Amino acid sequence: MKRKVIPVLIGLLLIVLILAGAAGVFLFQRYSGSKEEADLNAYFGLNGSQEVAIVWNQELTEEKGLLQDERCYLKLDTVHEMLNERFYVDHNEKLLLYTLPEETVQIGIGEQTADGYTAAVEQNGDVWLALDYVKQYSDFNYALYTEPNRVVLTTNWDTLQSAELKKNTALRVRGGVKSEVLQNLEKGTKVTVLEEMENWDQVQTQDGYIGYVRKKHLTDPAEETPVKDTGYVEPDYTGNLRDHKIDLAWHQVTVESANSTFPGVMSGVTGVNVISPTWYSLYDNTGVVDGIASPSYVQQAHALGLEVWALIDDFTHREDNGVDPQEILSYTSKRTAIIEVLMSEADRCGFDGINVDFEKVTEDGSQDYIQFIRELSVACRQKGLVLSVDNYVPHNYNAHYKWAEQGVMADYVIIMGYDEHWGGSEVAGSVASLGYVTEGIERMTQEVPSEKVINAVPLYTRIWTTAEDGTVKSRAVGIQSAYDYMNKNQATATWDNSVGQNYVEFETSDGTVQIWLEDEQSLEAKINVMKEHNLGGIAAWKLGFDDGRKNIWGVISGFAAE
Structure with missing residues (x-):
């Protein structure tokens, strides 16, 4: 009987051993780490x-x-x-x-x-x-x-989480023992912990591998601030920022003989400390600059205690000569030629600064434009000239003007805080509502130091007429002219708090007239916003649009006087 039982027991034992071996192989294959190496390329x-x-x-x-x-x-x-x-x-x-x-x-x-x-x-x-x-x-x-x-x-030196390996282990492509091996890491290797999970942590090695290691093989992560040792010293682009508020007025000069109008347009104007005559323009695509500057004009301005910031634009000859700012500014030799002319003119005329008013820059020409500003800033810095740059009210669609970089290179970044509605608008509306101006200032001061920002206000408004068929047309007039037209039609304006302006609407034989008036009250509202943001100055477009309403200048100068 025993002889019969023993073989059976041996057979059963063999079966158990075979099953245990198979189970062990299964468990080993399932839970042991793969040694398959990842294709690193x-x-x-x-x-x-x-x-x-x-x-x-x-x-x-x-x-x-x-x-x-x-x-x-x-x-x-x-x-x-x-x-x-x-x-x-x-x-x-x-x-x-x-x-x-x-x-x-x-x-x-x-x-x-x-x-x-x-x-x-x-x-x-x-x-x-x-x-x-x-x-x-x-x-x-x-x-x-x-x-x-x-x-x-x-490039980032913020605090990070670091840990060390407690034993030799594999860095894997994904979490899990079956994932391919990126590197075999030695005990004591320091890694940056990017993400902690239940059993696996994502880490980065010093030599650029990002993968996963077992959490239990890492020391507890600790905060570490990397030592910044790039050897880089930030250049000082400080230029010629003034130690007082700027009160600038533009003087539109279209022909050389118009320089003689300077005494007349300045009659009764108070508080202004900078005048910017529109003297220069890109003439053609070779980089020639057309200029009508007058040394005697500068002398007269200096005698009144005014600085002169000569303006250069990119649109005066655009229609006649096909001026393409990108075609001009994309050549280093042409940018250099423009700057050399301006510096030579500064020597000849003795003006104090340059005001860049390029309004036709496209997104494709963005890099060329800002490089021109950079190179011009070098020349102005060397010669002691103030560099100011005019900008549309900032929005996403004109962000290619690169305001932050302007704020580094230029002394002043000017917001042309108007043309919310302009001559080509299909609907009537304010030229510069308070909300529109406020948003522009807030956006610009997010990118440019407030002491470098100047906000320009309009000394004009638009008289809008909507015909019975819905056709809208408008004309720009000076402040007093708008009031004269309203009074002629025996209409009365009322303050509209939603736009920060006096508003009037009345009927004529041509249709419904609407005017969002610029006046002392609306300008005061804008100036209060500018004071709240501690801007570096105020500007006004343009001399002559005050129409003899000289108390306007008292309001404007109230900003710079503080």
Whole structure:
């Protein structure tokens, strides 16, 4: 009997051992870590030996760099987005430029630096900048690694969470033991913890890998503030900001002989400390500047204690000569020619500043325009001239004027706080309602220091007429002319608090007339907003529109007098 039982028991034992072995194999396969290595080129999205992955502040980006001569190059757009917007490429004359407070440094595309490497190369229709060159003028650190090619860029020095590995472990593509291995990390390796989860934490290694490790293999994360050691010193672009409030009035001068009207338009005007005559304009696409400035005009203004900021525009000859600001400003040689003319004229006439009124800049021409402002700022800084720049009321659709960069380079950024409704408007409305002006000031002072912001007010309004068929037309008139027209029609205006203006509406044989009046009361309301935001000045368009209503100037000067 025993002889029969023993084989059965042995068989059962073998079956148990086989089942246990199978279960062990199953459990081992299920719960043991995979040793399969990830395809690192695929992980970093690399195609070809020249591509470089970019890890920027704990993020593996979709953008790629270029490896050439053992150096890393980034596209100009990538440099602008991640590192420094101030680099400018002249595609016409094949130049790379960077503007410092006292000079604009330039080097040819494909030209070698004094250190023996190429600062910028052109490839596949793009311009690529060497990170070594970019770093000379920018606040960041970088480390370049190969096999696979990747560059780690650091521009953010905020506090982060760091931890160390308590044992040797694998960094995996995803959380879970079956995910492919990116790196095998040694005990004591320091990592940045990007996201904590129940069993796995997402981390970044110093050399740019972002993946997952077991939570139990990490020390508790602790806050750490990185030591910033880029070696970069921010340039001081301080120019010629005045130590008092600006009270500016524009004088529209269309022909040279009109300079003689200066004494007349200034009669009865009080409080103004800057006058800006419209003297210069881009004449044609070669970069020629048309000018009608008068040294005697400057002398007369100085005798009255006024500074003169000569205005240059981009629209006076636009229709006749086909002036295209982008065509002009996209050439370094043409920008230089314009600036040289203005500086020569400053020597000849003795004026105190330049007022740039370029109103035809397109989004495509944005970089060329702001580079002109940068280069002009260098010349003005060297010669002691005030640089001011006129802008539409800021909105998303005109953000390509780059107000923040203007605020760095220029002394004053002027909001032309009007034309909420203009001659081409299909509906009648205020030229400058209080809400419209307030929004413009609030938006601009988010990007430009308030002491550099000047808000311009209109000394005109529009008389709107809506015909029976719904056709709307308007004409711009001075302040007193609007009141005279209202009084002629025996109409009375009432204050409309919603727009911060006196409003009048009446019927005529031509249709319904509407006027949102600019006057002492509406200007006072705007000035109160300007005081609340501690702006650097007030401006008025334009001399002569006061129509003899000289008490207007007392209201305007009340802002600058405080």
